[in-house]
Amino acid sequence: MKFxxxxxVCVFVLCAQGLAYGQETSFTVGPQDESVSQQxxxxxxxxxxxxxxxxxxxxxxxxxDELSEDYHEDEILEEYxxxxxEEKVEIADPLEPLNRVFHEFNDKLYFWALKPVAQxxxxxxxxxxxxxVKNFFSNLAFPARFLSCLLQADFSGAATEAGRFTIxxxxxIGGLMDPSSGKELNLQKQDTDLGxxxxxxxxxxxxxxxxxxxxxxxxxxTVILAGDYFIxxxxxxxxxxxxxxxxxxxxxxxxSLRIGxxxxxxxxxxxxxxxxxxxxAQYRFKKIKxxxxxxxxxxxxxxxxxxADAELLNKEN
Amino acid sequence: xxxxxxxxxIIWALLIFSLPAFAGVALDTAQKSVNGVLDVLxxxxxxxxxxxxxxxxxxxVIYKNMFDEVEFSKRTLTRNWNTFSPAQRTEFVTLFEQxxxxxxxxxxxxxxxxxxEFYKENKLSDTQVEVQSKIITSSxxxxxxxxxxxxxxxxKVYDVVIENVSLVQNxxxxxxxxxxxxKPEKLLETLRKKLNKK
Numbered sequence: 001m002k003f004x005x006x007x008x009v010c011v012f013v014l015c016a017q018g019l020a021y022g023q024e025t026s027f028t029v030g031p032q033d034e035s036v037s038q039q040x041x042x043x044x045x046x047x048x049x050x051x052x053x054x055x056x057x058x059x060x061x062x063x064x065d066e067l068s069e070d071y072h073e074d075e076i077l078e079e080y081x082x083x084x085x086e087e088k089v090e091i092a093d094p095l096e097p098l099n100r101v102f103h104e105f106n107d108k109l110y111f112w113a114l115k116p117v118a119q120x121x122x123x124x125x126x127x128x129x130x131x132x133v134k135n136f137f138s139n140l141a142f143p144a145r146f147l148s149c150l151l152q153a154d155f156s157g158a159a160t161e162a163g164r165f166t167i168x169x170x171x172x173i174g175g176l177m178d179p180s181s182g183k184e185l186n187l188q189k190q191d192t193d194l195g196x197x198x199x200x201x202x203x204x205x206x207x208x209x210x211x212x213x214x215x216x217x218x219x220x221x222t223v224i225l226a227g228d229y230f231i232x233x234x235x236x237x238x239x240x241x242x243x244x245x246x247x248x249x250x251x252x253x254x255x256s257l258r259i260g261x262x263x264x265x266x267x268x269x270x271x272x273x274x275x276x277x278x279x280x281a282q283y284r285f286k287k288i289k290x291x292x293x294x295x296x297x298x299x300x301x302x303x304x305x306x307x308a309d310a311e312l313l314n315k316e317n
Numbered sequence: 318x319x320x321x322x323x324x325x326x327i328i329w330a331l332l333i334f335s336l337p338a339f340a341g342v343a344l345d346t347a348q349k350s351v352n353g354v355l356d357v358l359x360x361x362x363x364x365x366x367x368x369x370x371x372x373x374x375x376x377x378v379i380y381k382n383m384f385d386e387v388e389f390s391k392r393t394l395t396r397n398w399n400t401f402s403p404a405q406r407t408e409f410v411t412l413f414e415q416x417x418x419x420x421x422x423x424x425x426x427x428x429x430x431x432x433x434e435f436y437k438e439n440k441l442s443d444t445q446v447e448v449q450s451k452i453i454t455s456s457x458x459x460x461x462x463x464x465x466x467x468x469x470x471x472x473k474v475y476d477v478v479i480e481n482v483s484l485v486q487n488x489x490x491x492x493x494x495x496x497x498x499x500k501p502e503k504l505l506e507t508l509r510k511k512l513n514k515k
Binding site for chain 2: 127257267268269275277
């Protein structure tokens with residue numbers, strides 16, 4: 001008798017297991033008022049010899065159940081609260097009417113000028129060459145990254161940047177190649193800029209500005225434009241129009257490597273202006289957060305040994 | 318003897334039952350689906366341009382299996398979802414899905430030589446995880462994270478985070494912007510128009 005009882009238990013467990021392995025059944029886990037007996041009946045249906053026809057039937061029933069369910073906020077357990085909480089990443093937009101005009105302007109600039117030129121350039125120059133050109137300009141932009149690392153007291157980052165610059169300039173043929181980020185040296189480009197530095201210091205992002213030609217920035221991140229002007233070597237090319245010519249070429253080259261990205265994003269958006277504004281806010285927010293995490297991790301031994309630290313480490317690795 | 322056997326069977330059954338709870342199931346699920354997509358994209362038989370529709374059809378099957386579109390829709394609308402009537406909800410989910418397909422299908426079909434690497438699974442809650450992956454192209458790496466939820470024993474994607482930008486949140490901002498001023502019907506109208514423009 002006990003034996004049979006245990007067999008029944010086993011069958012039940014096996015059914016549950018089959019369902020846990022991903023067979024669609026009408027058995028639902030969650031806050032539904034199905035009585036226990038109903039659950040057993042429906043799970044009993046989920047025996048392994050369930051035909052595919054039955055499966056598709058139950059599967060198609062499922063979404064309708066869900067559709068009639070209301071939206072509930074995630075129930076967040078204490079221990080996961082910090083991780084799951086989707087930060088309210090928003091950016092104030094008092095200049096919206098003006099910004100929309102500039103957004104339109106930049107959009108036209110892209111489709112009428114930048115994209116056709118980049119497409120022509122892409123047709124002529126093979127991809128490896130274009131990647132090299134990108135590397136070259138990225139290497140030239142080293143001062144801004146180096147300075148940002150120093151200003152954030154990220155000395156290992158600054159050292160990495162200095163090492164990369166030396167190696168890539170000497171062995172990477174003036175920066176055309178990027179031998180430092182290879183497996184042997186593993187010196188990765190420090191993903192940082194001056195706007196981020198201010199962010200790490202605790203300066204708020206301010207409001208959203210779409211600059212004609214330059215694109216979306218927050219008020220704070222506009223410092224990148226100024227910084228780029230003063231510490232980017234290309235700015236010091238004489239005469240001024242040669243300098244802007246080089247800048248334009250850099251942009252064409254960069255665009256040639258990502259044709260289609262802007263179109264896809266714009267195409268998928270219901271209101272492209274809002275979509276880009278939100279994407280910008282999320283992107284910058286998470287970059288600064290990642291940077292802050294890195295800085296706390298590399299901070300001196302003062303905080304070592306704390307469990308919170310260990311958890312952060314785990315998260316990063 | 319019988320008692321021992323009973324005990325053994327129960328233990329054995331419990332062991333098997335507990336297997337799916339191991340970490341990594343979600344990652345495997347996502348990886349399997351993405352590999353399925355890559356197989357379709359690289360299939361030499363499907364190379365000719367005439368096979369595009371067939372390719373899309375095959376991808377749709379994988380997509381349906383991988384994503385939980387209702388959960389996705391709910392999360393983009395948040396509380397506004399509750400003001401939608403059942404008919405409106407159904408229409409919204411269908412329209413939204415079609416818009417996403419129209420805008421991303423070409424982009425996905427253009428991938429061929431890219432490598433996809435799955436490297437990490439972050440637990441968000443008991444039923445939610447974030448699976449981290451990256452697409453490695455010849456000129457760059459694109460981080461793509463899949464947020465997945467466990468429903469009926471199946472891990473399904475409810476949000477995709479591309480280069481730090483969460484799709485759900487991006488649409489939420491857009492929908493909120495519209496629904497703050499207008500009724501659900503107006504949003505549906507906008508979606509219908511967008512779809513017909515194609």
